[in-house]
Amino acid sequence: MWQTSLHFFTLVLILVFANWGKPGDGVTDGVWYWIWVNKWFSTSAFGLVLVYSLIAILKIKWQHVILATVATAASAFLSSSPLIPMVVAIAGLSIITLIDKRDQDNKEWTISSWDFTKQIMPLLALGVLTAGFLLGSTHDDTAMAGIIPNEWVVNLVGGNSIFSNFFASIVGAFMYFATLTEVPILQGLIAAGMGKGPALALLLAGPSLSLPNMLVIRGVIGTQKTLVYVLLVVIMATISGITYGMFFKIIKFN
């Protein structure tokens, strides 16, 4: 059991470090900054742990694993983008597990991963296209409007009414927020007059839900259960936003 855990957590840590976000602008020291600056070293370190895991735990032929590792390392030196070595690593991993003769499970692992890919990617693609068309594209320095005008959104989430909280949680539920983009988007909206209540509502409904996510969830648990889930999230976020907004109004009056 500890072997599976090691293998599992190695992969998780590779994922975590490969995606470690940049701390806010102007941050040039401290723990978070240090972690971010060294993220690729951390990722590679865990990559080496993975090599160990593949040879010792999954018992894949070490010659194959070393070959894939060398290919990954070479691509890392040859390319300035981290995407290339990641692609090479994944391709290498897929190949060595698929041709592995010693343990059927290794092959099954890659085939199962492929099944998830087939199940999820088309829905995400469709969702991203729809979300982009309807709500526009907001990330980094880009802010392009979708078919739904920005002014409508800003008008509807201003203040602290029940409706603005409700509307904020709906927008949050449908709009796609990458984990780091929600904060700048919120800063912009608060600057434009969004109340604290709707801001919280957006934060609660935003990260976990988006149109692409809903499509995938629907593929896993069915339309009815997905609708219940979305409804519960929206209601919960709305109520939370309202109470939070009221709480602060009360504080202000003291």
Place this chain on the structure above:
Amino acid sequence: MDWKKEFKILGWIVVVFVFAYFMPLESARFTEAIMAMFDLAKWYAQEHVILCLLPAFFIAGVIAVFVSQGAVMKYFGAKAKKWVAYTVASVSGTILAVCSCTILPLFSSIHKRGAGLGPAIAFLYSGPAINILLLLTARILGFEMGVARRNRSCYFCRGYWLGNGTHLPQRRESEKGRAAQFSRYS
């Protein structure tokens, strides 16, 4: 001939045709929305697919193939002790979520392996909601926001889990139960 399915296909063909027929290409707002659509797709492809999704698919594969079904059932199963399942779901969601898309293959995988609907949903929600980014929220938007966000996310997991978990046939009963539970913690 399955009429419902055939009408669905016809419906989609009509929708796409009507859209193509009436596309207001002269409208600047429309063309900006189209460009926004492609821009978002490009950004998503560049930022999320290779580093986020691909590893996540492999991790989901590990859960599906290497983690014993017994282990999943023990911690996430419908019959697992409620507080255990909820805690494990929330904590693992916290560790495992990097961007909201990575949680999807994992959710699909544990669901396939027999996780109860409640714990799986708690996992699905808490992943993106409770993670290291909470700290960033707290720093930039104010401490109260960070705390509020964490608390609400936790309570929600519990609320949803209790309400929807294993009581689908007796939905009305569970709605009352969940409302009572929720109001107790709000």
